[in-house]
Amino acid sequence: MSVDAVKIDKAISGGLAAICAWCEHYWNGQAGCGLQNRCGGPMVGMSFPEYRGAFNKARFCFICGREADHGIEIGDGMIAACDKDIPTVMSLIHSRPGVRVDVKEKQALSLDALLGGEVG
Numbered sequence: 749m750s751v752d753a754v755k756i757d758k759a760i761s762g763g764l765a766a767i768c769a770w771c772e773h774y775w776n777g778q779a780g781c782g783l784q785n786r787c788g789g790p791m792v793g794m795s796f797p798e799y800r801g802a803f804n805k806a807r808f809c810f811i812c813g814r815e816a817d818h819g820i821e822i823g824d825g826m827i828a829a830c831d832k833d834i835p836t837v838m839s840l841i842h843s844r845p846g847v848r849v850d851v852k853e854k855q856a857l858s859l860d861a862l863l864g865g866e867v868g
């Protein structure tokens with residue numbers, strides 16, 4: 749199922765994380781994706797492992813969907829966040845002891861990390 753850009757924008761405006769709004773599982777589910785127990789972000793120590801969509805999660809902010817300024821290595825994956833949202837991300841991570849995150853300037857990341865990943 750392809751995902752409609754207007755629906756995506758509306759969902760993000762309504763407070764849904766951009767990565768969820770772009771994810772096919774979210775729109776295929778009856779009430780959200782139903783994968784909350786095995787997928788999630790840095791707040792639960794994961795890099796949205798079940799995410800499936802056209803949006804490159806290593807390149808765009810998982811919260812707002814804009815071009816990201818920071819890469820976040822977490823678990824065995826990578827996600828990204830913009831300057832505006834990184835403080836929120838870090839404060840949520842810091843409230844979860846035991847979760848290890850490396851935040852890097854985007855420029856420090858390899859091109860493969862930025863352009864690769866599980867797109868589509």
Ligand SMILES: [Zn+2]
Binds near residue numbers: 810812813829832833
């Ligand atoms: Zn953002």
